[in-house]
Amino acid sequence: MRPPTLDDLGLICALTEQARQYAQKGLHIAVDAPENLPPLPAAVEVAVYRIVQEALTNVVRHADARACIVRLRVNGGLELHISDDGQGIAAARQAGVGLYSMHERVAELGGSCEISSAPGKGACIQVRLPRQIG
Numbered sequence: 137m138r139p140p141t142l143d144d145l146g147l148i149c150a151l152t153e154q155a156r157q158y159a160q161k162g163l164h165i166a167v168d169a170p171e172n173l174p175p176l177p178a179a180v181e182v183a184v185y186r187i188v189q190e191a192l193t194n195v196v197r198h199a200d201a202r203a204c205i206v207r208l209r210v211n212g213g214l215e216l217h218i219s220d221d222g223q224g225i226a227a228a229r230q231a232g233v234g235l236y237s238m239h240e241r242v243a244e245l246g247g248s249c250e251i252s253s254a255p256g257k258g259a260c261i262q263v264r265l266p267r268q269i270g
Contacts, residue, residue, distance in 0.1 A: 138182050147181050158192040169208035177269045183241045190234040191218045216263040225253035
């Protein structure tokens with residue numbers, strides 16, 4: 137289901153609004169994106185929006201981070217990079233529904249998703265999605 141905020145604000149403004157909503161005392165969230173994105177398929181916009189939503193939820197709940205940055209770039213495809221300076225994902229911790237759903241969303245669109253982390257050095261999510269589907 138497409139979030140209405142994507143139609144109302146567009147992808148970049150919707151992500152900026154998400155960052156504002158998730159930011160809290162002691163946690164700064166920044167969005168670094170081109171001013172104008174090329175037209176993207178609705179499925180790609182929804183995937184990016186939901187992946188960022190899940191990533192920010194994880195940062196707030198688990199990371200104990202001071203800073204998080206969400207970067208979007210267009211290099212042939214769409215690149216999404218989310219990183220934080222928190223405690224990282226514990227090696228013994230099993231991936232939850234949120235991380236699993238990120239991988240599923242990306243796979244459905246023919247993209248790639250890599251999640252890396254180091255104890256005390258934060259986590260990084262790198263997603264690559266095609267600009268065209270089908």
